[in-house]
Amino acid sequence: MPHFSNSVKLKYVKLGYQYLVNHILTLTLIPVMAGVLIEVLRLGPAEIVSLWNSLHFDLVQILCSCFFIIFVATVYFMSKPRSIYLVDYACYKPPVTCRVPFATFMEHSRLNLSNNPKSVEFQMRILERSGLGEETCLPPAIHYIPPTPTMEAARGEAEIVIFSAMDSLFKKTGLKPKDIDILIVNCSLFSPTPSLSAMVINKYKLRSNIKSFNLSGMGCSAGLISIDLARDLLQVHPNSNAVVVSTEIITPNYYQGKERAMLLPNCLFRMGGAAILLSNRRSERWRAKYRLVHVVRTHKGADDKAYRCVFEEEDKEGNVGISLSKDLMAIAGEALKSNITTIGPLVLPASEQLLFLLTLIGRKIFNPKWKPYIPDFKQAFEHFCIHAGGRAVIDELQKNLQLSAEHVEASRMTLHRFGNTSSSSLWYEMSYIEAKGRMKKGDRVWQIAFGSGFKCNSAVWKCNRTIKTPKDGPWADCIQRYPVHIPEVVKL
Amino acid sequence: MVPPQQDHDLVYNLRLSSVGPGCVTGSDVVHDLSGLDLTMKLHYLKAVYYFSSHAMEGLTVKNMKEAMFYLLNDYYITCGRIKRSESSGRPYIKCNDCGIRFVEGVCDETVDEWLETDDDSKRNLLVYHRAIGPELSFSPLVYLQVTQFKCGGISLGLSWAHILGDAFSVSNFINNWGQLMAKVNVNSSPALAPRSLTNTAKPEAPSEPLSAKQVNHVGDLWVLANNCKMETFSFNLTTQHLSNLQAKIGSVSAFDSICALLWRAIAKVREGFEPQIVTVCRKDPCHDDNNVLGNNQIIRSIKASFLVGESDLNKLATLIANDQDQVCDERNKIEAAVEKDNGSTDYIMYGSNLTFVNLENAGLYELELNGEKPKLAYYSIQGVGDEGAVLILPLPHGSAAENEGEPRYLVNLTLPEGQVFKLKAELKRAALL
Numbered sequence: 001m002p003h004f005s006n007s008v009k010l011k012y013v014k015l016g017y018q019y020l021v022n023h024i025l026t027l028t029l030i031p032v033m034a035g036v037l038i039e040v041l042r043l044g045p046a047e048i049v050s051l052w053n054s055l056h057f058d059l060v061q062i063l064c065s066c067f068f069i070i071f072v073a074t075v076y077f078m079s080k081p082r083s084i085y086l087v088d089y090a091c092y093k094p095p096v097t098c099r100v101p102f103a104t105f106m107e108h109s110r111l112n113l114s115n116n117p118k119s120v121e122f123q124m125r126i127l128e129r130s131g132l133g134e135e136t137c138l139p140p141a142i143h144y145i146p147p148t149p150t151m152e153a154a155r156g157e158a159e160i161v162i163f164s165a166m167d168s169l170f171k172k173t174g175l176k177p178k179d180i181d182i183l184i185v186n187c188s189l190f191s192p193t194p195s196l197s198a199m200v201i202n203k204y205k206l207r208s209n210i211k212s213f214n215l216s217g218m219g220c221s222a223g224l225i226s227i228d229l230a231r232d233l234l235q236v237h238p239n240s241n242a243v244v245v246s247t248e249i250i251t252p253n254y255y256q257g258k259e260r261a262m263l264l265p266n267c268l269f270r271m272g273g274a275a276i277l278l279s280n281r282r283s284e285r286w287r288a289k290y291r292l293v294h295v296v297r298t299h300k301g302a303d304d305k306a307y308r309c310v311f312e313e314e315d316k317e318g319n320v321g322i323s324l325s326k327d328l329m330a331i332a333g334e335a336l337k338s339n340i341t342t343i344g345p346l347v348l349p350a351s352e353q354l355l356f357l358l359t360l361i362g363r364k365i366f367n368p369k370w371k372p373y374i375p376d377f378k379q380a381f382e383h384f385c386i387h388a389g390g391r392a393v394i395d396e397l398q399k400n401l402q403l404s405a406e407h408v409e410a411s412r413m414t415l416h417r418f419g420n421t422s423s424s425s426l427w428y429e430m431s432y433i434e435a436k437g438r439m440k441k442g443d444r445v446w447q448i449a450f451g452s453g454f455k456c457n458s459a460v461w462k463c464n465r466t467i468k469t470p471k472d473g474p475w476a477d478c479i480q481r482y483p484v485h486i487p488e489v490v491k492l
Numbered sequence: 493m494v495p496p497q498q499d500h501d502l503v504y505n506l507r508l509s510s511v512g513p514g515c516v517t518g519s520d521v522v523h524d525l526s527g528l529d530l531t532m533k534l535h536y537l538k539a540v541y542y543f544s545s546h547a548m549e550g551l552t553v554k555n556m557k558e559a560m561f562y563l564l565n566d567y568y569i570t571c572g573r574i575k576r577s578e579s580s581g582r583p584y585i586k587c588n589d590c591g592i593r594f595v596e597g598v599c600d601e602t603v604d605e606w607l608e609t610d611d612d613s614k615r616n617l618l619v620y621h622r623a624i625g626p627e628l629s630f631s632p633l634v635y636l637q638v639t640q641f642k643c644g645g646i647s648l649g650l651s652w653a654h655i656l657g658d659a660f661s662v663s664n665f666i667n668n669w670g671q672l673m674a675k676v677n678v679n680s681s682p683a684l685a686p687r688s689l690t691n692t693a694k695p696e697a698p699s700e701p702l703s704a705k706q707v708n709h710v711g712d713l714w715v716l717a718n719n720c721k722m723e724t725f726s727f728n729l730t731t732q733h734l735s736n737l738q739a740k741i742g743s744v745s746a747f748d749s750i751c752a753l754l755w756r757a758i759a760k761v762r763e764g765f766e767p768q769i770v771t772v773c774r775k776d777p778c779h780d781d782n783n784v785l786g787n788n789q790i791i792r793s794i795k796a797s798f799l800v801g802e803s804d805l806n807k808l809a810t811l812i813a814n815d816q817d818q819v820c821d822e823r824n825k826i827e828a829a830v831e832k833d834n835g836s837t838d839y840i841m842y843g844s845n846l847t848f849v850n851l852e853n854a855g856l857y858e859l860e861l862n863g864e865k866p867k868l869a870y871y872s873i874q875g876v877g878d879e880g881a882v883l884i885l886p887l888p889h890g891s892a893a894e895n896e897g898e899p900r901y902l903v904n905l906t907l908p909e910g911q912v913f914k915l916k917a918e919l920k921r922a923a924l925l
Contacts, residue, residue: 096514096515096561097514097557097558097561099512099514099561101512101516101588101589101590101591102588103573103588103589103590103591104510104512104589104590104591107510107590107630108510110630133516134516134589135516143509143510144507144508144509145508145509145510148507
C-alpha cells in the first residue's frame with residue numbers, strides 16, 4: 001500500500017473516518033430518533049392514545065415489567081466493579097548527601113575494581129551513554145570504598161525511604177494510620193524477616209486487622225502488580241483504603257564482582273521509593289487525582305529465553321549479581337506486543353480497531369506482504385509513563401509506539417534526575433507531568449513497566465480533576481531546569 | 493611507655509568515602525592554575541585539630557559530613573581533579589564534583605593520652621595523606637580524616653594540596669566549615685570563582701627568583717625526591733622564653749626574633765654551609781577577602797651579606813624585619829619564571845632555601861565546635877626541600893595573668909635527619925628545649 005500519510009487531504013479523510021466510526025452510535029441514533037419524532041408528530045395525539053389502548057395492558061403485566069426492569073438494573077449495578085480512586089501519592093526525594101556525580105562513581109569504581117581495568121572501562125562507557133544525570137543518589141553504605149552492605153545498612157535505607165514517603169503521603173492526604181485497611185509493600189531484592197510491610201505496621205502502629213502483603217522478587221514491574229492486587233482486594237472489601245509502597249533497596253544488591261553483564265545494574269539503579277493511597281470510598285471521589293481504568297498483566301515466563309533474560313546468580317568468584325542477557329531488548333519488544341494485543345481492544349477507539357482488523361484480514365487473505373498496522377495509541381492516551389529502565393528501553397518503546405519526544409519526556413527526564421528507581425520510577429514520571437502542569441481533567445495516562453520474568457504490565461488511569469502544579473514533591477526545586485537536552489554520549 | 497600488645501593498629505577501622513558539593517557545579521567548569529600555584533605542586537599542607545569530648549557533645553561524624561556537603565557548594569574547586577591541557581600539557585583543575593576523600597577512623601587512646609606522646613610519626617596516623625598521581629585525574633586534592641578517640645574527643649586531619657591554596661586558605665576552609673556546623677548564618681558565602689587564565693598577560697621580571705628553584709621533572713607523580721631523609725620535630729616557646737628573647741633583641745616582633753634565633757642556630761649546625769638566603773612567608777595584609785582560596789601569601793627572600801652563625805641576633809632580626817615587602821616580595825618573579833616555559837618545569841618553594849612561615853594571623857583557633865576551641869591546632873608541610881622549613885604557630889593561651897611557663901608558640905621544623913640531633917643540642921644550649 002503506497003504511503004500517503006504526508007498528504008493533507010488524506011489527513012482530513014482520516015479525521016473524517018475516525019469521527020464517523022467513533023461516533024457511529026450517535027450518528028445512527030439521531031436519524032432514527034428524528035424519524036420517530038416526525039412520525040409521532042404526524043400521527044397526532046388522538047392516534048397515539050388509541051395505539052396505546054390497543055396494546056391491552058393490564059396491571060399485572062405492567063407490574064411484572066416494572067419489576068423486571070428494576071431487577072435487571074439492580075443486577076447491573078451490583079455486578080459493576082467498584083471504582084478505584086488514586087487519592088494521592090508521594091515520592092521519596094533523597095538528600096544531597098547521597099548524591100553520586102559521574103566523576104565520583106568512576107573514581108570509586110576504579111578503586112573498587114583496581115585489578116580489572118577492562119571492567120572499569122566498560123562501566124565508564126555505560127555511564128556515558130546511560131542518560132543519567134549528575135544528581136542521582138545511592139544509599140550511604142554504597143558510598144564507602146569498598147561498599148559496606150550490611151543488613152543493618154539495608155534496613156536503614158528501607159526505613160529512610162519508606163518512612164519518608166509514608167510521612168509525605170500522610171501529610172498530603174490527611175490520612176490517619178488507623179484508617180489503612182490494606183497495606184501492600186513491594187521491594188524486589190531485599191526481603192528481611194519480619195517483612196518490610198511488618199516494619200511499616202510497627203512504625204506507624206497500624207491496626208491489628210490490617211490486610212498486609214509483601215511482594216518480593218517480582219522485579220521492576222512489581223509496582224503495577226501491587227496496584228492490581230490492591231484493586232482486586234478493594235473489590236472485595238467495601239469502603240476501604242489501601243496503601244501501596246513501591247521501592248527498591250540498593251544496599252544489599254550492589255554487585256561487587258567484575259562480570260560485565262552484572263555490572264550494568266550498578267550503573268543504572270538508584271535510590272527511590274513511592275507511597276500511593278488507593279480507595280474505593282465514594283467520599284474520595286471528589287478529591288482523588290486519578291481513577292484506575294484498566295490493569296493488564298502479561299507474563300512471558302513460559303518461554304525459557306524470556307525467563308532467563310534477567311537472572312540473579314553468582315559469578316565465578318561467588319559474588320551475587322543480576323545478569324542481563326543480550327536479547328533483553330528483543331524480549332521486551334515481544335512482551336510489549338503481547339501486552340498491546342490485550343490492552344488495544346480495551347482502550348483504542350473503534351476507528352483504530354477497525355483499521356487494525358481490516359489490515360489483519362487483508363494480510364491473512366489477500367496479501368501477506370502488507371505492512372502490519374500499528375495502532376495509534378496517541379489517540380487513546382494523552383500521557384505516557386514508560387518505566388525508566390534505561391535509555392535503550394525508552395528509545396525502543398518510542399520507536400515501536402511511534403511516540404513524539406514530548407510523550408517520552410517524562411520518562412527521559414526521570415531517568416536523568418533520579419536514575420532507574422525500579423518500581424517507583426512510574427510515580428516520579430507522573431509527578432513530572434503534574435509538576436509541568438500538563439495533567440488536565442479527563443486525561444488518560446498509560447503506565448508501562450517491564451520486569452524480570454519476563455513481564456510487561458500496564459495500567460491505565462483517568463485524571464479525575466485538573467491538577468495544579470504542586471509546591472512540594474521530588475521535582476519542586478528543579479522542574480524549571482527541565483527538560484534538559486541529554487547528549488548521546490556524555491564526555492566524562 | 494611501651495604500649496601493650498594490640499591486635500590492631502593504633503588508629504584502625506579506616507573507612508573511606510567521598511564528599512562532594514550538594515549542588516551540581518555544571519559541566520566544563522575549569523579552574524586554571526597560575527604560575528605561583530604550579531610552583532607549589534610538590535608541597536602539601538597537613539593540619540591536625542584536636543577536640544575534647546565536651547566539644548563533640550551532640551555532634552556526630554554524620555553531622556560533620558553533612559555540613560561538608562554544604563561547604564563544598566562554595567568550595568567546589570577543591571572537589572575537582574587535575575587534568576593536563578591537550579595542547580600544552582599544562583595542568584588545570586576540572587571542577588567535576590568528584591569530591592574530597594573523607595576518612596573515618598577510631599583510636600583506643602583518649603585525646604589527652606595521645607597529646608602526651610604526640611610526635612611526627614604518630615601524628616601521621618591521624619592524617620590520611622596520598623600524593624597526587626600517578627593518575628592525575630583520579631587523585632583527590634584534599635583528604636579529611638576524622639578520628640574518634642576513646643574519650644569521645646576527635647581529631648580532624650586535613651591533607652591539602654598546596655596548588656589549591658596556602659595555609660591561610662586551609663584555615664579559612666576549616667573555619668567556614670565550623671561555622672556551618674554551628675549553623676551560624678554566614679552572611680556572605682566566600683566568593684570563590686574559578687580562575688581563567690585565557691586573558692591574563694604574562695608578567696615580566698628582570699631576574700630569576702631566589703625563593704623558588706627548579707627540580708627534576710616529576711612527571712605525573714607529584715612527590716618531591718629529597719637527597720636526604722627529612723625529619724620533623726616541634727617544640728613550644730613559653731612566655732619565659734619570649735621575654736628572654738625580647739631582652740636580647742630590641743623592638744622587633746616575636747616572629748622576627750624567633751626566626752633570627754633559629755636562623756643562627758641552624759647556621760651554626762651547618763658550619764661551612766650556612767644558609768645565606770632564607771625565605772619568609774606570611775599573610776598578605778592587603779589581600780582582599782574576596783578570594784579566600786589561593787596561593788596569596790607574601791613570599792620574601794632575605795639575603796644576609798655577613799656570616800650568620802656568629803652574627804649578632806639583633807642585626808639578624810633587624811635584617812628580617814626591615815626589608816621592605818615590596819622589594820623582597822618575589823611572587824611576581826616566581827610567576828614570571830614559571831610562565832616562561834608555560835609551567836612545564838617543576839619547581840619547589842619550601843626548602844629551596846631555609847623557609848620560615850608565620851602562621852600567627854592564620855586564625856587557627858577560630859574553629860569552634862559547640863563553642864569550644866580546639867585543644868591544639870597543628871600544621872606541617874609535606875614535601876619540603878633539602879634546606880628545610882620552619883613553621884611558627886600560635887598556641888591558645890588564657891587571657892588571665894600570664895603564667896611564665898605557659899606555651900605561647902609552637903615551632904615546627906622539618907630538616908635533614910642528620911642536622912636534627914645537632915640542632916636539638918644547640919637549642920638546649922640556648923635554653924629553649
